[in-house]
Amino acid sequence: MPARKEVWDIVQHKSKVFADLSDKVWALPEINYEEFQSSAAHVEALTAEGFRINRDVADLPTAIMGEAGEGGPVIAILGEYDALPGLSQEAGIAEQRAVENGGHGHGCGHNLLGAGALLAAAAVKDYLQRKGLAGRIRYYGCPAEEGGSSKGFMVRAGVFDDVDIAISWHPAAFAGVNNPVSLACNEILFHFSGRASHAASSPHLGRSALDAVELMNVGVNYLREHMPPTARIHYAITDAGGVAPNVVQARATVRYLVRARSLPELNELVDRVKDVAKGAALMTGTTARNEIISGDANLVGNTLLETLMHENAMELGPPQFDDADRDTASKFQETFSAEEIKASYSRFGLKVRKGVALCDLIFPPESGDGLSVGSTDVGTVSWVVPTVQMRGATYAIGTPGHSWQLVAQGKLPAAHKGMTHAAKIMASTAIDLFADPALIVDARADHKERLEGTPFVNPIPDDVMPSLPAVRLS
Structure with missing residues (x-):
């Protein structure tokens, strides 16, 4: 579709700026609710793109929201930028070597997640302006996904109450629409x-x-x-x-x-x-x-949104890695066990392919064993807003989550390419929804039907406050 191709070109044109943002956040690994520098870097990027910015969203000092556009439906793209403790690691080397003993590291790829989500939002903003389409695109910078559940506090504060659709992604070994199963x-x-x-x-x-x-x-x-x-x-x-x-x-x-x-x-x-x-x-x-x-909360699926995002992914095709990317990924694969590589394939419902170091396909919807799942605060958002999420291929097949190997790959060219690929799919999915508001109506009907008879109860009780740092870090 021409509209999709146009927004993909916008994403590609902006990709270098947001790869630099991702690398900047990678070098400033900050854990739950201490992401002051990372949050500020995202505010700087939002300002440069002309977004209207809200800080301290839901009284969380590192949560931000940027909005662009006027009238029409509201589509949110969710980003994160928190790191993990104890995973400090030098970039680009297939050898465990800390930058700082006991320091933090981006072992879940949230440096890519936040920058890629903002890249998608910025491209949608430009497209809406070019075409004069009604609608508002929002970027939500969400801190403390790793055990801090910021999105649950944000849901409780009502910051998603006027959002029609939420879109997100997560770095992974393979690319495709996320199976909406979480714990x-x-x-x-x-x-x-x-x-x-x-x-x-x-x-x-x-x-x-x-x-x-x-x-x-x-x-x-x-x-x-x-x-x-x-x-x-x-x-x-x-x-x-x-x-x-x-x-x-x-x-x-x-x-x-x-x-x-x-x-x-x-x-x-x-x-x-x-x-x-x-x-x-x-x-x-x-x-x-x-x-x-x-x-x-657990993730609530949405068939219409998942089908639409998969259609966009199939039209775009898999990420385009080159021989240098594959050679580097192969060096990292040498540090993985056979069980880790097998588990990586199994998680996405795929058969093991020997000698393949990086993703070269779009995995099918509703794939995976249904057992290799964790938890995400995106799940809480999905109970109050129709939500769709994808996986973007940014690291070698078999890379263990929350590992030094994942941190080490966070600034590689393959990571940037996978991030840009995910941003294209998220952006064109949003454009499809803005262009045909009837799709939003149908997605919201799907959401309502799924939750009928199951009232939402936030897993964070009303009297629980987030574990904010006692002093704001400089």
Whole structure:
């Protein structure tokens, strides 16, 4: 279609500027709600493109929104820019080597995610202006996806209430429309309080909070046999009560991440985990207090939007990598296990192809094993706005998520090409919707029908506040 080709050309023309933005954010890895420099870089790019800008969206100091256009429907393109702790890594080398010991790194590719989403939004803005089309395109810069659930807080604040359609993407090994399956989740701190005593001379006077944590973990591990097979539970002891073994620990905290296939299933499983905590407290003579710190809903699909985005992807074709890109990716593949490469194919419902280092196809809709899924706060948005998401091929097949190898590939030419490819598909999907508002009506009808009889309950309770840093970082 001519309109698609025109917006793809706009994306390509702007791609260098946004590849530079991605690289800038890669070099400034900032974790949950500390993305002040990364957010500022996106504001600078929005300003240069002429967007109207809102800062501190939903009272989150690193959340931003840029809007362009007038009247008509509102289409949002969602971006992220948070990094992960402990994944510092030099760029471009297939060898683990930290830039800063203990430093952060973009191990999920959110430097690409935010820049690519903004690239798509900027191209749509230009197209709407050229054609004089009514409509508003919005870029939402969303912090703290990695466990901070910013989009859940943004949904709670109502910042998506007037949005008609939401579009997003995520870096991956393959390109295509995301299978709309993710796990709803809650992240919960369980605080146990006991009584300190001398562990040798008066152990009978003590009540060990650490014992309670350990018994809770044992209880939850027994619970695993009796929960749905698609559910997941993970934990980490964040406060063991001290380092002296001759003191009965009066305090201890364990952090749980509980995941399930749907919000109702999640709520039931969280209640069972809370009961295990109560039992552990009862057995140890301690008290237990739980504190929800974040939560994501599961993704809600939308057949019309997924079909439309897949049509755009097929017309564009796969990303165009060259021999140099493939040679570099092959060097990274040498650091992966055979199981990691097999899992990468399986996740997208594809058969393993030996000797293929980079994506050269568009994977089919509704592909994948349905098991290799995590959680995303995009899921919460999808309960209140019809949402579609794609995967963009930006790294070597087999690259483990949240790994030094993923960080190392974040500035390669292949990463930039994959980001630009995803931006083209997102931009032309948005243009199709602006050009034919009846598609938006149908997508919203699909969304309403899916949620009929299942009222949305935000997995973040109203009294839970985001874990913002105490001081704004410079």
